[in-house]
Amino acid sequence: MYQRIIRNDFLKTKWVSITLMLLILAASMLVTLAMMIMINLSGAIDHLMVIAKTPHFLQMHTGEVDFERMSSFAKTREEVDEYQILTFLNVEGSQIRIADQSFLNSVQDNGFTVQSEKFDYLLDLGGNRIEAKEGELYVPINYRKMGVKVGDTANVCETTLKVAGFLRDSQMNSPLASSKRFLISSEDYEQIKASGKEEYLIEFRLKDLKEINSFQAAYAKAGLEENGPTLTYPLFKMMSAISDGMLAGILIFISCLIVLIAFLCIRFALLTKLEEEIYEIGVMKAIGLQHRDIKMIYLLKYTLLSLIGCLFGWIFAWMYSGVLMKDMRDNFGTSLHAGKAPFIGAIASAAIFLIIMMFVQHTLSYLKKISVLQALRYGTLQTKSNSGSCFSLSKINRMSPNMYLSMKDIMMRKKQFLTLWFVFILATFIMLVPQNLSNTISSKEFIRYMGVGKSDIRMDMKQSYKISESLEIAQKYLNEDREVKKYVILTTAKFKMLNKQNEEIPVTVEIGDQQVFPVNYKEGKPPITQEEIALSELNSKELQADIGDQICMKRNGTYMKYEVCGIYSDITNGGKTAKLSSQPIAYEDNMGSILYIKVSENAQPKTVSKKYAELFPDSKVSDMKEYMNQTFGETMNSVAKAALITTLVSLGIIIFVTVLFLNMLIAKDGYSISVLKAIGFSSRDIKIQYMFRLLLIFIVGTSTGLILANTLGESAVGSVISSFGAGTFQFETNLINNIMLSPAMMLVAVLMATLLGTKEIENKKIVDHIRE
Amino acid sequence: MNEIIIGENITKEYEEGSERRTVLNEVSISIRRGEFITIMGPSGCGKSTLLSILSGLEKAESGTIRFTGSELGKMKETQLSDLRRKNMGFVFQQPTFLKNLNLIDNIILPAVKNKNKSADIILEKARELMRKTGISDLEERSVTQVSGGQLQRAGICRALINQPDILFGDEPTGALNSKSSEEVMDIFSQVNQQGTTVLLVTHDAKVAAFADKVYFMQDGNIVNEIALTRSNDCSMEDRRDAIRDKMKILGI
Incomplete structure (x- = not known):
């Protein structure tokens, strides 16, 4: 019996069911994607750092090094497992050319090195330690995007080398790291040594990473060489994770909001359905069907919808995760947890399914409140009638009846419209927060969070x-x-x-x-x-x-x-x-x-x-715009990618939810529509009324969303960014985008959805609802 | 031309499962201005469908319907809406009101939509109609706070607010008790006497007795008609009896 009831209900409310399922699918897909990215990201970085044996403590130094003193320091420190001093030959960008590409404009400190012996290995794309032969050049993977190819001829300080492959550098892979290491053979190193400036990388690996703070303090106290930045293992990890981490963070944030939207829509659809079928519910109760049996009819449908939505959400996430994780895979290689990621994703999808089920169960407890008498006699859940004498057509002189009816309806059905209002707020939030974040990171002002004032050119003069x-x-x-x-x-x-x-x-x-x-x-x-x-x-x-x-x-x-x-x-x-x-x-x-x-x-x-x-x-001169681009380009790209995804998701939500809402509203309003048609309102008039309602709610919703995105959204993002050291984070909003372009896109989506959703009004026959 | 509505060869079919059922079978009818017509017949004979089609609420499969010379079938939906609002009035068996609005707002809504009169004139007209139908003290009441009879009177007020050429009634007393029915029919009668054409569908001989002419329908066809005189020699009871006799002969 249940099977037949569910099948009939699906056929009757095809679009509503499909829309709800798509919302659940989107929520499940985004949560799964975010989880998969997080798992893969942390796994890939960990894996790379393990096989490359990344140093736990790195002191860069320009100038002389007292090797003996350093060696005795390393020996006296019990926490030190291994220690080494590597050389890094800093070469001016103008002296590096690969195929047609000149490195003149590179803001990075490009240096040449030979493979280290003990740890901090430079690895090939298969994760193997590279042994460069004479004449071979291994290029940091980041430069692959510049168009460098294997087999290209490179000219470094008048020495000709051949690009033999790309390398992954566990400590300098991130574009946020200011230096990049190229790998060459020791013979070639000797040949170009005179053309660059040698710097030292003083590296330590500790027996236990937990000792890093005390070791760092001890190093500082010993008065050893430290004419250069000091970097530690956690910092390498943070710099590596920041770009993709931001993408995952945005996806998690958005998926939480979509889950919330899905809940709102499910609640609305369920309550509308219960109201529509209140007479039947009354009859079922009257003939002695138990609350549990009636509940099962509704619960089964939503179980099926959620199951399909979550399952396909997981499948799609699995299918498309590759596109989002391409940069990650290029930079860090495969993850240690790559095999586990789909299972963790499945757990996330299953969690969404369970939460939805609990929510539906909770909403269905409403069934208990329906009395048989109320259901059979009034056929409505609302017995209280309030025609709202304060806003009466007879007291308002100049208002079009279409507008009046729309406003009156919103006033009378506040709860239903509040749902839509809330959805518009969330959709605006979903669209604007990532856009604002992307805009902030790409803006000229962002440099101020880097402890640098806003200027046009930066000229680095190294100590000499x-x-x-x-x-x-x-x-x-x-x-x-x-x-x-x-x-x-x-x-x-x-x-x-x-x-x-x-x-x-x-x-x-x-x-x-x-x-x-x-x-x-x-x-x-x-x-x-x-x-x-x-x-x-x-x-x-x-x-x-x-x-x-x-x-x-x-x-x-x-x-x-x-x-x-x-x-x-x-x-x-x-x-x-x-x-x-x-x-x-x-x-x-x-x-x-x-x-x-x-x-x-x-x-x-x-x-x-x-x-x-x-x-x-001898100085490194960079145009600040170019500097930001090269340093934060990848983070910008990740956030811009996330902003684009969330913009599309937001527009999709607006269209689907508006159509869903109208579909349910129009089904419920069949009687009123017939009355209006009978007394001389055309389908066009009635469509205009729905359009008015939606636009009113849209304007209020997007305005609220706009304010919240720039206040609450800003604080939320600020609290995350502050953990990296920026305490006074403020969005750099693009006003045209915030108050014109994005609302215009949403408006078009609402109008399209309204045209689509109100099409059914034309097919409503007057006599179907008016006759006995 | 004195005819307000001319319907010719009207056919209407409904789908019932996989089969089609003919509800109206090439029905022709003409109604003259100022007439009071009732259509009678047993349940399912097609009388309500005929009224819906003549008033443009529903479309026929074939046949033509002319309202003051204009063919309804060729009109666009907006033209039909305008026609319903400006030239026609409807009273249904079940009160059909917007539950969100109070009585007076429901009544004036079609007039406000017309935009050709000031709000004051519309209100004055509505109040006059409410006074005439005995519901003047119910202006601010919600539709759930009044009786069925009062609602039906409010329905008549709404139907008359734009001074239509014709008033359609589909079993307007079907849900009322006999006292309320009589009062409502008196109002229809007065409206007709003031020049408005009235077309009612009923299965009640008492209601039909208010008309000038009664059409009898059976199985989707008009099978007979009877003209009733409204002279002083002919009482309501006589007219009712005449209708009942005719029904007996027709086996309705």
Whole structure:
């Protein structure tokens, strides 16, 4: 009997059933996809880091290294398992050319190295340790996107090499890592050695990764070489995961909202159905059918719908996960958990199925509330009648009857329309939050979260004996250059600060006029006097220092006190940095200088940057736009991809839910439609009335969604981003997109769905509902 | 031309499972302006279908229906809606109202839609009709707060709000008690006396006795008719008896 009832019900409410099933499918598919990406991402990164034997602690250093002292330090530390010092030959981009591609504009520090012996291996795409032969060049996998192919001829410092393959570098794979390693043979290395600048990678592997913090403090205390960034295993992992992690995060966020939308629609469909069939329910109750039996009729249908939806959601996720995970696979190779991912996805889909079932059970408890008398006598769930005398046609002079009837209906059926209102809010949220995030990451302002002010050109001058001379020349040029509006020289130094436990913490400090290109200050202001210091948010947390607090910093062997004047966002270098105003620094503390330049209104950053690159061939000059593109390009792409998916999902939801809603509403309103037709309202009038209702709810819903996306959405994203060190995250919204383009797309979707959903009105026959 | 409606060779079929059932079989009928006509017949004879087709509520499979010379079958849906709203009034057996609106709003709705009169004039007209039908104190009531008879009177008020040329009634007293039925029929009679054509469908001889002419239907055909005189010599009882006699002869 149940089989027949369900089959008939499916046939009768074909579109409603299909739409609900598609919603469940979308929710299940997105949750499964997100889970699969998460599992694969963490598995692939872990796998790569395990087989490559990624160092747990890495100190980059420019300058001389006391090998003996380093070796004895490593021996005295019990936690050290293995230690090595690798060389990294930093070569100017202008000296690297592969096929037609020049690396002149590359913002990365491109360096050449030989395969390491103990750990930190560079691997081929099959996960094997590469042994480069003479004349062979292995290129970082990221450059495959530039069009580099195996077999291409490379010209490096006038030495000709052949691209033999691509390599995966477990610590520098991420575009967020500022250096990239090319692998060559030791013979070739010797040949080009004189054309580049050698830097050292001082690497340690510990017996237990948990010891990393104490080891880091011990390294800093020992006063060993540290003229360069310090990086740790967790940071490598975070940098590797950030792009795809963001994609997965967005998918999880969106899928939660879609599950919520599916719940709202299921509830609406169920209650509408119960209201439609209240007479039959009354009869069933009257003839003695138990509550459980009646419940089963409805429960079975939704069990079937959810089962099909979740199952196909899982299958589609499985089928399409490859497209979303292509970049991930390229960068990190196959996952350790690749085999488990579909099963974890299946568990996620099963969880969605169970949650839906519980929700349907809960909604069906409504059946208990229906009394036989109420059902048979009134044939409605609402016995209270309220015609709303406050909004009466007889009291309103100038309102079209179509508009009046629409507004009256919304007032009388608030609950139903609230569901749709809520769906529009969620759809707007789904569309705008990822779009705003994508826009923020791609915007020029995003640089401010990186602890850098907004400028047009960045010119890196590495520490050398020639640096002061080069800086003087640069200043002279910049002062006279009409294409330059303003510039600042910021010198980077590495000092040690004392935390509350009196431990020395190494901190990268930027020294110079901090007011020329101010960064994003969460609290306070930039340092102006020599006694003031600004801390990055993560640094202030680590040092437990707030505005007005005094902190100690070791300079030239003595501790000096500084007052914290500002706290700013910085998501670079692990987020632990500080800023000081202009003051002299000792040569040995100096790690190099960066010049930030803003060009005049008529000048082009690209041409000015090219000019300075030619003038200062030893410096790395990058157009900031290009710098952001190359550093954050992959993250931007991931978020843009997610934003595109969510835009399409949002539009799909709007169309499906609007059609579903109209379908149910029109089925329910058959009587009213017949009455209106009988007294002289055309199908067009009635369609207009539905259009009015939908548009009213749409306008209120999208406006609320727009506000919430920019407030609640911003805080939600901000709280995630703040874990990377940006405390004052604000969306960079594209106004045209936010208030025109996106709402316009949604409006078109609503109008299309309304035209589609109201088509049935033409087929409604007056006599079907009016006659006895 | 004095005919308000001319229906010729009207055929209507309904699908019943896999079979088609003929409900109207080439029925022809003409109604003159100012007439009070009733159509009688047993359940299922096609009388309500004929009324629906003559008023444009439903479409026929074949045949033509002319309303004041214009053929309904050639009209667009919007033209038909305009015609129903401006020139026709309907009263159904079950009160047909929008449950969201109170009585007065239901009554004035077709007039407001017409847009040719000010709100004040429309309200004045509605109140006059409500007064005449004895429901003037129910303006603000919801449709669930009044009796069936009161609702039917409100239905008549709505049907008359745009001063239609013809008033259609499909068993308008079918759901009422005898007292309410009589009161409602009196209103129909008055409306007709003021010049509005009335076409009613009924199976009740008492109701049919208010008409000038009664058509009898059986198995989808008009099988007979009887003209009733409204002179003082002829009482309502006589007219009713005449109808009943005719029905007996026809075996209805």
